[in-house]
Amino acid sequence: MTHPIGERRPSVAAAAVLSIVLGIAASILLPAAYGFDIQAIAHPGSIVDKGQGVAELLRWGALLDMASYLPMAVVVVYFHYRLRARNPELITLFTASGLAYVLIGSMAGVLLATVGPPLIEGYATASAGAQDAARVTLEALGNAALIGLWGTLELIFIGFWFIGIGWLMRSDWRRFAVLSTVVGVALLATSLRTGLTGRTLVEINGPLDLVVTAPLGLFFVWELWLAMRLLRGA
Numbered sequence: 001m002t003h004p005i006g007e008r009r010p011s012v013a014a015a016a017v018l019s020i021v022l023g024i025a026a027s028i029l030l031p032a033a034y035g036f037d038i039q040a041i042a043h044p045g046s047i048v049d050k051g052q053g054v055a056e057l058l059r060w061g062a063l064l065d066m067a068s069y070l071p072m073a074v075v076v077v078y079f080h081y082r083l084r085a086r087n088p089e090l091i092t093l094f095t096a097s098g099l100a101y102v103l104i105g106s107m108a109g110v111l112l113a114t115v116g117p118p119l120i121e122g123y124a125t126a127s128a129g130a131q132d133a134a135r136v137t138l139e140a141l142g143n144a145a146l147i148g149l150w151g152t153l154e155l156i157f158i159g160f161w162f163i164g165i166g167w168l169m170r171s172d173w174r175r176f177a178v179l180s181t182v183v184g185v186a187l188l189a190t191s192l193r194t195g196l197t198g199r200t201l202v203e204i205n206g207p208l209d210l211v212v213t214a215p216l217g218l219f220f221v222w223e224l225w226l227a228m229r230l231l232r233g234a
């Protein structure tokens with residue numbers, strides 16, 4: 001028997017497109033909080049004294065980033081039911097990995113959105129000691145989100161999921177499966193690079209960094225291609 005989600009391709013396609021739209025919006029607002037300064041992003045505590053406007057940009061950017069992960073749960077579950085007959089054990093493992101990505105990424109966003117802005121908003125009226133503490137706290141929180149959760153841990157889970165989906169789809173969606181595998185490998189490589197260097201995703205210090213991180217843009221291409229295929233009834 002086909003699970004109902006397998007009959008709702010337009011809904012899954014809409015979820016993929018919504019994830020793209022929210023992700024793009026977040027990728028604009030979050031850097032805007034740092035004045036689109038890559039060096040400032042590398043030191044998250046550097047904006048603690050920038051005032052209410054920056055606090056709002058950080059809050060909404062992080063909330064939109066959190067929201068961009070949630071529609072991916074629909075995509076992950078769709079592939080679970082679509083592919084479970086091929087290898088129930090593997091797809092269960094891949095699905096758990098994909099949902100872990102959703103949880104980790106959204107958790108990082110909500111932590112940054114709820115903890116970061118109050119530190120910025122209260123900085124001007126805080127004592128000198130409290131200001132130092134706020135700067136250190138925002139720096140630690142930002143590094144935990146940007147490097148630890150977004151830049152390293154979540155990429156391991158979603159990279160594994162992309163490779164798994166590519167493997168299981170290789171017989172019928174061949175080119176799509178190849179793209180899925182390429183995206184997965186790029187995500188794992190980026191996770192390794194971030195974990196070993198401690199640099200954020202936007203810190204490009206040489207050609208190797210560019211080669212490793214450039215394919216991340218294919219994530220959006222993959223989601224858009226998926227939406228188009230589903231709307232065509234593939």
